[in-house]
Amino acid sequence: MTLSAPSARAVDLRVESVDIVLDHVERCLQVELDRETVLRKRRSVGARTDRRTWIRIERRRLDKIGVQGWNGTECAARLEGIAQPVWRGCVVWRDADEPVMWRADETELLPGPPIGNAILSEDPRLQDSWWQAFNASLDALSAQETRRVATPDTITVTQALVTEAVRSVAPAHDLDTTIERWVPAHADLNWANMTAPTFSLFDWEDWGNAPRGLDAASLWGSSLAVPALVDRVWHERRHDFESRDGKLMTLFACSKILGPHAHPQDPRLEPARRMVERVVAELQAG
Structure with a gap:
């Protein structure tokens, strides 16, 4: 036996x-x-x-x-x-x-306390200097090289995973989900993993190569219940969101919000649905 x-x-x-x-x-x-x-x-x-x-x-x-x-x-x-x-x-x-x-x-030790929970319900009112340090770190990260592959939520990010996630929120559309550019990403970018008033990014367990825009889209999803904050995230990482890969990562982030375990009272549900419609239209328009 x-x-x-x-x-x-x-x-x-x-x-x-x-x-x-x-x-x-x-x-x-x-x-x-x-x-x-x-x-x-x-x-x-x-x-x-x-x-x-x-x-x-x-x-x-x-x-x-x-x-x-x-x-x-x-x-x-x-x-x-x-x-x-x-x-x-x-x-x-x-x-x-x-x-x-x-x-x-x-x-x-961290230079300050974490900004909040992973998902925020109030605007932390971060200073412009914080956003400058935030952007400098994300830009520096994406410019480096690694053989690591990102594992958001301990799941290795692959082209197949992206395709499955995008099709789960846009099943009626035959979108090309091919990722063009893979760059190093933190892969767990949310408000619980950054400090203020001095910016510092921590919890690097899952970092590695990922589709461009993963970090920006992840933080966008964590900010969706606070309109002023989500607009600021979009503005600061606009070059990521406006790229084709960034649009696919926005749908990827929406799939996590709108998935089978979504809470019916989650204030992010309706904004995420609207964003899916908008991004799908943009991708179809080329």
Whole structure:
């Protein structure tokens, strides 16, 4: 009889005990974590240290790690011209009981608090200097080279994925979904991963090559409940949105909002539907 390999449990680190994991990180990195600053998310846990740094700990299933690994924060440390926390080091280990791995990355502290949740409901009223730093970092990122492939929501972005997403929101239209230009992208650009008043971009786990405009469209989707903010995002990244790839990425972002798990009270639903109609018309017009 052949024994099947154990499967990974569905774990939410917001409610799971992580004391053993925190103890392990302290021993390996020779650091003391401030337990009063522990920040829990579904897949990760973070905390300040006694040497004024931040440690982010992530749990990931082996089948979600993929060929390129999951060292996004480490690989992002070599990028130039981007405002991000300096990476100090890491420890990685395989779980003794389940087919999962743990990774703890140590970085400098952020220069300010995160702007808000991933999706905003109020305008953060960012200064022009913030937008200038934001644009400089995104432009610098797209100009660099990497062999990594972006994994938004831990799913590798491919031409097939783009085609499926576009057709899910425009099924009655025979659109050419071919991406012309792939460039490095953060791939998780939202308001929870940037700081203010000083701009800094963090959480680089999923970065890599992606269709041009992915980051701009992702932030646009996160801003859609705030008309003034979504207009500002569009204005600042207009060159991305007006490109053909950017239009396809806008439909890609809309597919996430309008998908099968959409909440009927989501204020972004109607603006996303209107945008789908507009972009489809623009693509058809050539």
